[in-house]
Amino acid sequence: MAASLIDVQRAQVGGISLEKSRLLNITADMTFMEIKPQLDGLSLEEKRKLEAYVRHSLRAESEENQQELARRNRAMAAGKTYDLAAVKALLAKLQAAPDAG
Numbered sequence: 001m002a003a004s005l006i007d008v009q010r011a012q013v014g015g016i017s018l019e020k021s022r023l024l025n026i027t028a029d030m031t032f033m034e035i036k037p038q039l040d041g042l043s044l045e046e047k048r049k050l051e052a053y054v055r056h057s058l059r060a061e062s063e064e065n066q067q068e069l070a071r072r073n074r075a076m077a078a079g080k081t082y083d084l085a086a087v088k089a090l091l092a093k094l095q096a097a098p099d100a101g
Contacts, residue, residue, distance in 0.1 A: 025038065026038065
């Protein structure tokens with residue numbers, strides 16, 4: 001893998017839009033201590049984006065999250081439905097939370 005792109009792709013993570021603003025020269029075989037100087041050079045805004053990405057990534061890959069997604073999929077497969085208005089209200093509440101990540 002040539003260069004790992006920390007924030008090259010556009011994504012919504014924790015209510016923050018991540019867009020390409022810097023390409024970090026990071027390869028898969030680098031240690032944290034080799035990566036750290038590049039991270040230290042990031043602006044505060046970029047560090048916040050990186051934090052949101054790392055939090056999202058850790059949460060998405062966790063066993064607890066995988067089990068919750070499986071539970072929800074089973075519920076939907078069994079016929080559970082959700083009211084669109086209730087889902088929109090919940091989403092609005094989550095987006096208004098101070099720490100949406």
